[in-house]
Amino acid sequence: MGPYLTIVNPVLWEIGHVAWFHEYWTLREAAGRAPLIERCDRLWDSSAVAHATRWHLDLPDRAGTCAYMADVLHRQEHLLARGIDDETRYFYDLSIRHEDMHVEALTYMRQTSSNAPPPDLGMRTRPSAGALPGDVAVPGGRWRLGSTTGEGFIFDNEKWAHETVLAPFRIARAAVTNAEFAAFVEDGGYRTRAFWSDAGWAWREQRGAEQPIYWQGKRDGAWAARRYRTVEELAPHAPVMFVNWFEADAWCRWAERRLPTETEWEAAAIGMPSADGARLTDRRRRWPWDDTGGDGRPTAAHANLDFAFDGPVDVAALPAGDSAFGCRQMIGNVWEWTSSDFLPFVGFAADPYKDYSQPWFGTRKVLRGGCWATSARIARPGYRNFFTPDRNDVFAGFRTCEL
Ligand code: FE
Numbered sequence: 001m002g003p004y005l006t007i008v009n010p011v012l013w014e015i016g017h018v019a020w021f022h023e024y025w026t027l028r029e030a031a032g033r034a035p036l037i038e039r040c041d042r043l044w045d046s047s048a049v050a051h052a053t054r055w056h057l058d059l060p061d062r063a064g065t066c067a068y069m070a071d072v073l074h075r076q077e078h079l080l081a082r083g084i085d086d087e088t089r090y091f092y093d094l095s096i097r098h099e100d101m102h103v104e105a106l107t108y109m110r111q112t113s114s115n116a117p118p119p120d121l122g123m124r125t126r127p128s129a130g131a132l133p134g135d136v137a138v139p140g141g142r143w144r145l146g147s148t149t150g151e152g153f154i155f156d157n158e159k160w161a162h163e164t165v166l167a168p169f170r171i172a173r174a175a176v177t178n179a180e181f182a183a184f185v186e187d188g189g190y191r192t193r194a195f196w197s198d199a200g201w202a203w204r205e206q207r208g209a210e211q212p213i214y215w216q217g218k219r220d221g222a223w224a225a226r227r228y229r230t231v232e233e234l235a236p237h238a239p240v241m242f243v244n245w246f247e248a249d250a251w252c253r254w255a256e257r258r259l260p261t262e263t264e265w266e267a268a269a270i271g272m273p274s275a276d277g278a279r280l281t282d283r284r285r286r287w288p289w290d291d292t293g294g295d296g297r298p299t300a301a302h303a304n305l306d307f308a309f310d311g312p313v314d315v316a317a318l319p320a321g322d323s324a325f326g327c328r329q330m331i332g333n334v335w336e337w338t339s340s341d342f343l344p345f346v347g348f349a350a351d352p353y354k355d356y357s358q359p360w361f362g363t364r365k366v367l368r369g370g371c372w373a374t375s376a377r378i379a380r381p382g383y384r385n386f387f388t389p390d391r392n393d394v395f396a397g398f399r400t401c402e403l
Pocket residue numbers: 017021046098102
């Protein structure tokens with residue numbers, strides 16, 4: 001949490017909730033301790049407290065919330081100093097990733113609430129790198145969709161890798177840019193029923209959407225948009241962001257393109273072609289750019305993750321992060337909507353945090369790849385994010401495939 005963030009109730013709730021989650025799994029579930037605050041489950045258990053009522057609870061004030069968080073951390077450190085087994089480690093791994101997700105959510109709440117931008121944590125200024133048009137060809141073949149053991153912590157919905165068959169496809173080297181999306185807006189895309197699904201049109205009508213949510217029209221020939229609490233010119237070659245699945249889908253119909261399936265996305269990101277390029281092999285990279293099987297952790301030259309830059313960079317930036325097929329920024333920059341519904345893989349079984357995936361199957365769309373504000377712990381190629389198709393508050397854009 002940045003020092004400049006105005007503390008409003010949703011932010012206060014989020015901070016308390018993150019601390020509660022750590023306490024619930026690492027101190028109570030794993031170590032058998034009693035709750036530190038008697039009424040904590042009624043305040044912060046997101047499975048039990050309805051979203052709409054969260055902000056009106058009788059929450060501890062800022063000092064009380066921070067004291068609770070510090071108390072939980074202190075007790076964790078005490079337990080960790082004694083050493084932990086693998087079973088206990090799972091709960092720490094889970095809790096830190098849950099915190100990562102809320103750090104990202106707090107960052108997009110800065111945008112939705114017209115709050116201050118994130119404080120400068122050594123982030124680089126977004127470079128101008130331009131556009132990266134065109135498609136690459138990915139050959140067909142067998143692809144094992146999902147994650148396997150040996151990849152470190154993985155979520156229940158990624159288990160387990162299972163065989164699928166892919167037809168050859170062509171996918172864009174880069175995500176759709178602001179300039180490319182503006183062409184759709186200027187062509188009357190938001191007023192043309194034929195470009196929208198039934199559900200998408202219903203959303204558009206209800207909201208009266210005429211352009212992406214933060215866009216503010218053209219000034220001196222250039223599109224402007226609200227960025228946190230100021231209005232700025234949109235970078236034409238940065239990926240479009242804050243578009244929901246319906247808007248991505250409508251752009252595709254207008255452009256005579258389509259969204260990739262999550263299987264196609266994953267194969268384009270970490271798949272490897274045979275020597276003659278005719279088919280996919282069964283080899284998969286740990287990261288799009290990394291064929292070593294070693295650590296190969298993302299750096300700011302590979303991926304815009306972990307607040308490496310102060311927002312999304314142009315789509316031609318970071319060529320060192322290209323996949324084997326030449327797709328750029330598959331990891332980081334913006335989340336990418338896929339055409340796939342969020343569904344369980346074959347043999348799915350819920351992990352101890354039962355409400356992480358299971359309640360949401362069938363009602364959400366899968367996004368892949370992470371964004372500039374995502375932790376590298378989360379943004380592995382196999383990570384499946386999922387949001388309802390109307391969500392336009394997330395740092396999400398999309399890339400497309402040839403029809
Ligand atoms: Fe949560």
